[in-house]
Amino acid sequence: MTSTTRQHSSRRRALLLAATAAAAVAAPWGAAQAQAQPYPNRPVTLIVPWPAGGSTDRHLRTLAEIASKHLGQPIVIENRPGAGGTLGPSTMAQTAKPDGYTISQFPLGLLRLPHMQKSNWNPLTDFSYIIGVSGYTFGLTVRADSPYKSFNEYIEAARKQPNQINYGSTGTGSSPHLIMEELAGNAKVQLTHVPFKGNADLVAALLGGHVMAQSDASGWDKFVDSGQMRLLVTFGEQRTQRWPEVPTAQELGYGVVSTSPYGLAGPKGMDPAVMKTLHDAFKKAMDDPKHIEVLGQLNQAMWYRSGDDYRKWAAETFAKDKALIERLGLSAK
Secondary structure, three states, rough: OOOOHHHHHHHHHHHHHHHHHHHHHHHHHHHHHHHHHHOOOOOEEEOOOOOOOOOOHHHHHHHHHHHHHHOOEEEEEEOOHHHHHHHHHHHHHHOOOOOEEEEEEEOOHHOOOOHOOOOOOOOOOOOEEEEEEEEOOEEEEEEEEOOOOOOHHHHHHHOOOOOOEEEEOOOOOOOOHHHHHHHHHOOOOOOOEEEEHHHHHHHHHHHHHOOOEEEEEHHHHHHHOOOEEEEEEEOOOOOOOOOOOOOEOOOOOOOOOOOOEEEEEEEEEOOHHHHHHHHHHHHHHHHHHHHHHHHHHHOEEEEEEEHHHHHHHHHHHHHOOOOOOOOOOOOOO
């Protein structure tokens, strides 16, 4: 090998070593830059585990639209109905990255379903609790041409015709289902339950005459106000401001009260700083007049809980509802 050739070879080796060293320095710097991008730097998906058009969908679309302005990124609603509102959130908990870009409504059914059937997820350990938001006004409605003019008439029909009087709900284990099961037990009657994926499907079934009544949150409001449905009873502690003539189940002597509070959660293992960013954006949205107006339209109350308080409430409710489900004979065999 000539002297000139040796010089060229040495120069190439030197250049190669320099390039390798530069790449080694650049790689972690580039990764650090990617990690240093502030959250969020792309749209966030909010799973609504009910069909589009129902009361929860209406509420959360408005809330997300307002929160996105505070978050600085769009919040995209993704409807994933099924299993009484538990399919979407439980799938998220098992498959989504805990990076804050996929979150979900956390309906009360998530704290009940594991008591009723075997589940491969745990509502207390597989979720990151972000914020408590609201609760429902539940009621039982019938079509305007129904023979039942009052809730007592509906129950009396069930007493005379066991298992012949039915009602639809938004799914087995959902609050509208368990309210009616508990009430039927207290009234000593037998009702036939027909589960649906969500409010929109249930409304269509009632208006089409496929079920006699629907037990659900106040997605029926516009149908009651337009005269297409009759509201027989509500399930809060007091009569509603919007339908003050309608009695509560408690005042009629049936001994049931439910508002089924809900909030937002993500997969387990979320960064506390990301959770705080989400919490703060949604808290500002909750206090927005436009959100308060929608809550009024749906006859829902504000139910704010911080992430920590929401998690504590969930643990207490999980234990309490286990006793209810056992009493109703709905526990997993």
